[in-house]
Amino acid sequence: xxxxxxxxxxxxxxxxxxxxxxxxxxxxxxxxxxxxxxxxxxxxxxxxxxxxxxxxxxxxxxxxxxxxxxxxxxxxxxxxxxxxxxxxxxxxxxxxxxxxxxxxxxxxxxxxxxxxxxxxxxxxxxxxxxxxxxxxxxxxxx
Amino acid sequence: xxxxxxxxxxxxxxxxxxxxxxxxxxxxxxxxxxxxxxxxxxxxxxxxxxxxxxxxxxxxxxxxxxxxxxxxxxxxxxxxxxxxxxxxxxxxxxxxxxxxxxxxxxxxxx
Numbered sequence: 001x002x003x004x005x006x007x008x009x010x011x012x013x014x015x016x017x018x019x020x021x022x023x024x025x026x027x028x029x030x031x032x033x034x035x036x037x038x039x040x041x042x043x044x045x046x047x048x049x050x051x052x053x054x055x056x057x058x059x060x061x062x063x064x065x066x067x068x069x070x071x072x073x074x075x076x077x078x079x080x081x082x083x084x085x086x087x088x089x090x091x092x093x094x095x096x097x098x099x100x101x102x103x104x105x106x107x108x109x110x111x112x113x114x115x116x117x118x119x120x121x122x123x124x125x126x127x128x129x130x131x132x133x134x135x136x137x138x139x140x141x142x
Numbered sequence: 143x144x145x146x147x148x149x150x151x152x153x154x155x156x157x158x159x160x161x162x163x164x165x166x167x168x169x170x171x172x173x174x175x176x177x178x179x180x181x182x183x184x185x186x187x188x189x190x191x192x193x194x195x196x197x198x199x200x201x202x203x204x205x206x207x208x209x210x211x212x213x214x215x216x217x218x219x220x221x222x223x224x225x226x227x228x229x230x231x232x233x234x235x236x237x238x239x240x241x242x243x244x245x246x247x248x249x250x251x252x
Contacts, residue, residue: 012165019161019194037194037225044196048164095234100204103233104197110232 003068010051010061015044018065025067029074039076039131042111045104046078046127054082054124072136081124085117113137145173153252154182159191162199174206183215186248190221195229207239216240220248
Protein backbone atom coordinates (compact mmCIF):
# COMPACT_ATOMS: atom_id res chain seq x y z
CA UNK A 1 0.00 0.00 0.00
CA UNK A 2 1.51 3.32 -1.09
CA UNK A 3 0.96 6.16 1.35
CA UNK A 4 1.63 9.85 0.78
CA UNK A 5 1.38 12.41 3.56
CA UNK A 6 1.03 16.19 3.64
CA UNK A 7 1.63 18.09 6.86
CA UNK A 8 0.01 21.51 7.15
CA UNK A 9 -0.41 23.99 9.94
CA UNK A 10 -3.78 24.99 11.32
CA UNK A 11 -4.60 28.06 9.25
CA UNK A 12 -7.53 28.38 6.88
CA UNK A 13 -5.29 29.56 4.04
CA UNK A 14 -3.74 26.07 4.05
CA UNK A 15 -7.03 24.53 2.92
CA UNK A 16 -6.47 25.50 -0.71
CA UNK A 17 -3.08 23.80 -0.56
CA UNK A 18 -4.75 20.64 0.76
CA UNK A 19 -7.21 20.64 -2.13
CA UNK A 20 -4.46 20.95 -4.74
CA UNK A 21 -2.30 18.27 -3.14
CA UNK A 22 -5.20 15.88 -2.65
CA UNK A 23 -6.38 16.37 -6.22
CA UNK A 24 -2.91 15.46 -7.49
CA UNK A 25 -2.70 12.40 -5.25
CA UNK A 26 -6.11 11.13 -6.30
CA UNK A 27 -5.53 11.79 -9.99
CA UNK A 28 -2.28 9.85 -9.77
CA UNK A 29 -4.27 6.96 -8.32
CA UNK A 30 -6.80 7.04 -11.14
CA UNK A 31 -9.67 8.54 -9.15
CA UNK A 32 -12.17 10.28 -11.44
CA UNK A 33 -12.69 14.05 -11.35
CA UNK A 34 -16.12 13.96 -9.70
CA UNK A 35 -14.86 11.72 -6.88
CA UNK A 36 -11.79 13.91 -6.51
CA UNK A 37 -14.04 16.92 -5.95
CA UNK A 38 -16.15 15.04 -3.42
CA UNK A 39 -13.09 13.92 -1.47
CA UNK A 40 -11.62 17.42 -1.58
CA UNK A 41 -14.77 18.65 0.14
CA UNK A 42 -14.73 15.79 2.69
CA UNK A 43 -11.09 16.27 3.60
CA UNK A 44 -11.55 20.04 3.66
CA UNK A 45 -14.36 19.59 6.18
CA UNK A 46 -12.18 17.41 8.42
CA UNK A 47 -9.24 19.81 8.25
CA UNK A 48 -11.61 22.70 8.98
CA UNK A 49 -12.92 20.74 11.95
CA UNK A 50 -9.37 20.32 13.24
CA UNK A 51 -8.61 24.04 12.84
CA UNK A 52 -11.87 25.24 14.40
CA UNK A 53 -12.54 22.68 17.09
CA UNK A 54 -9.42 20.63 17.89
CA UNK A 55 -7.18 23.70 17.94
CA UNK A 56 -9.86 26.30 18.68
CA UNK A 57 -8.66 28.52 15.84
CA UNK A 58 -5.07 28.52 17.10
CA UNK A 59 -2.59 28.84 14.21
CA UNK A 60 0.64 26.91 13.73
CA UNK A 61 -0.54 23.52 14.98
CA UNK A 62 0.04 20.38 12.90
CA UNK A 63 -2.52 18.54 10.81
CA UNK A 64 -1.43 15.42 8.93
CA UNK A 65 -3.28 14.30 5.81
CA UNK A 66 -2.43 10.98 4.21
CA UNK A 67 -3.66 9.13 1.16
CA UNK A 68 -3.12 5.40 0.77
CA UNK A 69 -3.90 3.22 -2.22
CA UNK A 70 -5.30 -0.23 -1.89
CA UNK A 71 -6.66 -2.70 -4.41
CA UNK A 72 -10.28 -1.63 -4.05
CA UNK A 73 -9.92 2.12 -3.52
CA UNK A 74 -8.27 4.79 -1.42
CA UNK A 75 -7.98 5.40 2.30
CA UNK A 76 -7.58 8.98 3.50
CA UNK A 77 -6.69 9.99 7.03
CA UNK A 78 -6.78 13.43 8.64
CA UNK A 79 -5.06 13.63 11.99
CA UNK A 80 -4.74 16.42 14.53
CA UNK A 81 -3.19 16.59 17.96
CA UNK A 82 -5.54 18.98 19.68
CA UNK A 83 -8.71 18.56 21.70
CA UNK A 84 -10.25 15.21 20.79
CA UNK A 85 -13.58 14.98 19.03
CA UNK A 86 -16.40 14.41 21.50
CA UNK A 87 -18.93 12.09 19.87
CA UNK A 88 -21.37 12.59 22.75
CA UNK A 89 -21.66 16.23 21.74
CA UNK A 90 -22.40 15.48 18.11
CA UNK A 91 -25.95 15.86 16.84
CA UNK A 92 -27.05 14.88 13.38
CA UNK A 93 -28.23 18.12 11.74
CA UNK A 94 -31.93 18.61 11.12
CA UNK A 95 -31.90 19.34 7.41
CA UNK A 96 -35.43 20.71 7.49
CA UNK A 97 -33.90 23.74 9.20
CA UNK A 98 -31.63 26.22 7.51
CA UNK A 99 -28.39 25.39 9.29
CA UNK A 100 -25.63 27.96 9.50
CA UNK A 101 -23.27 25.41 11.05
CA UNK A 102 -23.08 21.78 12.12
CA UNK A 103 -23.32 20.11 8.72
CA UNK A 104 -19.60 19.49 8.10
CA UNK A 105 -19.40 15.94 9.45
CA UNK A 106 -22.75 15.12 7.88
CA UNK A 107 -21.28 16.09 4.49
CA UNK A 108 -18.21 13.89 5.14
CA UNK A 109 -20.43 10.92 5.99
CA UNK A 110 -22.40 11.39 2.80
CA UNK A 111 -19.32 11.70 0.59
CA UNK A 112 -17.30 8.80 2.01
CA UNK A 113 -18.13 5.12 1.61
CA UNK A 114 -16.77 4.44 5.10
CA UNK A 115 -16.00 7.00 7.79
CA UNK A 116 -14.59 6.50 11.27
CA UNK A 117 -12.56 8.24 13.93
CA UNK A 118 -9.94 7.08 16.39
CA UNK A 119 -9.70 8.70 19.81
CA UNK A 120 -7.50 6.02 21.44
CA UNK A 121 -4.41 8.19 21.27
CA UNK A 122 -2.47 10.49 23.51
CA UNK A 123 -3.93 13.62 21.91
CA UNK A 124 -6.28 14.59 19.14
CA UNK A 125 -8.35 12.71 16.63
CA UNK A 126 -7.52 10.62 13.59
CA UNK A 127 -10.32 10.56 11.03
CA UNK A 128 -10.33 7.83 8.41
CA UNK A 129 -12.41 7.72 5.30
CA UNK A 130 -12.54 5.08 2.61
CA UNK A 131 -13.66 5.58 -0.96
CA UNK A 132 -14.06 2.47 -3.08
CA UNK A 133 -13.45 2.22 -6.78
CA UNK A 134 -16.67 2.06 -8.79
CA UNK A 135 -18.19 -1.39 -8.32
CA UNK A 136 -15.83 -2.37 -5.51
CA UNK A 137 -17.97 -1.27 -2.57
CA UNK A 138 -18.85 -4.32 -0.47
CA UNK A 139 -22.54 -5.05 -0.08
CA UNK A 140 -23.10 -5.22 3.65
CA UNK A 141 -26.86 -5.33 3.55
CA UNK A 142 -26.96 -9.05 2.69
CA UNK B 143 -11.58 35.81 -3.03
CA UNK B 144 -12.52 38.53 -5.52
CA UNK B 145 -16.11 39.75 -5.34
CA UNK B 146 -17.74 42.11 -7.83
CA UNK B 147 -20.87 43.97 -6.77
CA UNK B 148 -23.17 45.63 -9.32
CA UNK B 149 -26.48 47.42 -8.87
CA UNK B 150 -28.95 46.60 -11.60
CA UNK B 151 -32.35 48.18 -11.12
CA UNK B 152 -33.31 47.49 -7.52
CA UNK B 153 -31.29 44.28 -7.42
CA UNK B 154 -27.74 43.91 -6.21
CA UNK B 155 -25.70 41.40 -8.19
CA UNK B 156 -22.81 39.78 -6.30
CA UNK B 157 -20.25 37.81 -8.31
CA UNK B 158 -17.58 36.02 -6.29
CA UNK B 159 -14.59 34.36 -7.92
CA UNK B 160 -12.70 31.58 -6.16
CA UNK B 161 -13.34 29.01 -3.46
CA UNK B 162 -15.92 29.54 -0.73
CA UNK B 163 -14.40 27.82 2.30
CA UNK B 164 -13.50 28.56 5.91
CA UNK B 165 -10.87 31.02 4.71
CA UNK B 166 -13.27 33.15 2.66
CA UNK B 167 -16.69 32.55 4.26
CA UNK B 168 -16.34 35.32 6.85
CA UNK B 169 -15.36 37.82 4.16
CA UNK B 170 -18.40 36.91 2.06
CA UNK B 171 -20.73 36.97 5.06
CA UNK B 172 -19.45 40.37 6.18
CA UNK B 173 -19.77 41.84 2.72
CA UNK B 174 -23.35 40.58 2.33
CA UNK B 175 -24.25 41.83 5.81
CA UNK B 176 -22.95 45.30 4.90
CA UNK B 177 -25.00 45.37 1.70
CA UNK B 178 -28.16 44.37 3.58
CA UNK B 179 -27.45 47.00 6.26
CA UNK B 180 -27.25 49.61 3.50
CA UNK B 181 -30.71 48.59 2.29
CA UNK B 182 -29.54 46.38 -0.57
CA UNK B 183 -31.46 43.29 0.49
CA UNK B 184 -32.60 42.14 -2.95
CA UNK B 185 -29.53 40.11 -3.71
CA UNK B 186 -28.49 37.77 -6.50
CA UNK B 187 -25.25 35.85 -6.14
CA UNK B 188 -23.85 34.35 -9.31
CA UNK B 189 -21.69 31.35 -8.35
CA UNK B 190 -20.45 30.60 -11.86
CA UNK B 191 -16.89 31.42 -10.77
CA UNK B 192 -17.04 29.30 -7.61
CA UNK B 193 -15.96 25.69 -8.01
CA UNK B 194 -15.75 24.78 -4.34
CA UNK B 195 -18.19 25.37 -1.48
CA UNK B 196 -17.94 23.72 1.92
CA UNK B 197 -20.08 23.89 5.07
CA UNK B 198 -18.47 27.18 6.14
CA UNK B 199 -19.42 28.69 2.80
CA UNK B 200 -22.94 27.33 3.04
CA UNK B 201 -23.23 28.79 6.53
CA UNK B 202 -22.28 32.26 5.27
CA UNK B 203 -24.89 32.11 2.51
CA UNK B 204 -27.63 30.82 4.83
CA UNK B 205 -26.87 33.56 7.38
CA UNK B 206 -27.05 36.25 4.70
CA UNK B 207 -30.23 34.78 3.27
CA UNK B 208 -31.87 34.89 6.71
CA UNK B 209 -30.78 38.49 7.22
CA UNK B 210 -32.09 39.53 3.83
CA UNK B 211 -35.42 37.77 4.32
CA UNK B 212 -35.84 39.37 7.74
CA UNK B 213 -35.97 42.79 6.06
CA UNK B 214 -38.14 41.77 3.15
CA UNK B 215 -35.42 40.81 0.71
CA UNK B 216 -33.72 37.57 -0.20
CA UNK B 217 -30.44 36.10 -1.37
CA UNK B 218 -31.03 34.29 -4.64
CA UNK B 219 -28.40 32.08 -6.20
CA UNK B 220 -27.56 31.16 -9.77
CA UNK B 221 -24.82 29.56 -11.85
CA UNK B 222 -24.11 26.63 -9.55
CA UNK B 223 -21.50 24.26 -10.96
CA UNK B 224 -22.37 20.55 -10.74
CA UNK B 225 -20.11 19.76 -7.77
CA UNK B 226 -21.36 22.84 -5.91
CA UNK B 227 -24.97 21.98 -6.68
CA UNK B 228 -24.48 18.49 -5.25
CA UNK B 229 -23.46 20.00 -1.89
CA UNK B 230 -26.62 22.15 -1.89
CA UNK B 231 -28.68 19.06 -2.73
CA UNK B 232 -26.99 16.92 -0.09
CA UNK B 233 -27.78 19.47 2.63
CA UNK B 234 -31.25 20.10 1.14
CA UNK B 235 -30.53 23.82 0.90
CA UNK B 236 -31.49 23.54 -2.74
CA UNK B 237 -35.09 23.24 -1.52
CA UNK B 238 -35.15 26.23 0.80
CA UNK B 239 -32.93 28.69 -1.04
CA UNK B 240 -33.99 30.37 -4.26
CA UNK B 241 -31.73 28.78 -6.87
CA UNK B 242 -31.94 29.80 -10.52
CA UNK B 243 -30.18 28.44 -13.55
CA UNK B 244 -28.61 31.69 -14.71
CA UNK B 245 -28.12 35.33 -13.83
CA UNK B 246 -30.81 36.70 -16.11
CA UNK B 247 -33.44 34.39 -14.69
CA UNK B 248 -32.42 35.20 -11.10
CA UNK B 249 -32.42 38.98 -11.62
CA UNK B 250 -35.71 39.00 -13.51
CA UNK B 251 -37.35 36.83 -10.80
CA UNK B 252 -37.46 39.93 -8.60
